[in-house]
Amino acid sequence: MVHRLDAYILQIAMSKRALPLLIIAAFAAAGGLWAAQGLFGSHTGGASTSSLPAVSSITLMATPRVLPAFSLQQSDGTALTGEELHGHWTLVFIGFTHCPDVCPTTLAQLAAAQKQWAALPEASRPRVLFVSADPARDTPKITGDYAHAFNADSLAATAPVSELEAFARSLSLVFMKVAGPSGRADDYSIDHSASMVVLDPQARMAGVIVPPFDPKAIAADLIALTKASP
Numbered sequence: 001m002v003h004r005l006d007a008y009i010l011q012i013a014m015s016k017r018a019l020p021l022l023i024i025a026a027f028a029a030a031g032g033l034w035a036a037q038g039l040f041g042s043h044t045g046g047a048s049t050s051s052l053p054a055v056s057s058i059t060l061m062a063t064p065r066v067l068p069a070f071s072l073q074q075s076d077g078t079a080l081t082g083e084e085l086h087g088h089w090t091l092v093f094i095g096f097t098h099c100p101d102v103c104p105t106t107l108a109q110l111a112a113a114q115k116q117w118a119a120l121p122e123a124s125r126p127r128v129l130f131v132s133a134d135p136a137r138d139t140p141k142i143t144g145d146y147a148h149a150f151n152a153d154s155l156a157a158t159a160p161v162s163e164l165e166a167f168a169r170s171l172s173l174v175f176m177k178v179a180g181p182s183g184r185a186d187d188y189s190i191d192h193s194a195s196m197v198v199l200d201p202q203a204r205m206a207g208v209i210v211p212p213f214d215p216k217a218i219a220a221d222l223i224a225l226t227k228a229s230p
């Protein structure tokens with residue numbers, strides 16, 4: 001797992017080379033991978049994932065982690081809670097619409113994966129959830145328009161920063177506002193985790209996917225997991 005963690009940290013470093021975030025991201029990424037290897041067993045809940053089919057792009061946790069309650073604001077004005085995600089495998093990616101590289105690239109890769117599972121029944125089809133960590137500029141509608149430009153089936157949401165921080169922390173993800181060179185209030189970027197989190201049909205954290213992403217492998221894994229779910 002060391003080479004995958006190194007790749008993840010390198011991608012974060014390339015974003016704005018923000019040393020504080022790099023340090024936090026290293027610990028967060030390691031935490032996510034440790035969880036995936038089952039070392040957080042006493043803090044997880046639910047049935048074991050040992051009965052699931054083998055996957056190649058996802059590092060599955062030995063036991064899914066039950067998430068604390070959350071409520072995000074969707075692009076259609078409704079609240080997105082864990083209950084709404086029940087019944088589907090969900091890929092969660094945190095970013096922002098002004099992102100110059102990682103976000104559009106990742107959402108394009110996810111859109112390619114979504115096309116491959118589009119034939120699955122809507123009631124159980126895997127979902128992609130894009131969460132903006134820049135609520136000052138990204139309203140729920142802007143966040144939704146951005147995500148839907150890649151694939152109309154994607155879910156999109158945001159929330160006040162404090163709620164986003166709690167949500168990200170529960171998934172072992174991080175983000176940080178980084179001031180731009182002009183010093184203007186509107187000149188800033190958001191450094192954020194480049195990895196994705198996989199939620200199972202009970203909206204529990206079941207695994208992680210770290211860069212580089214392979215859309216075909218991701219699609220194959222999510223199709224297999226969906227077909228194996230009751």
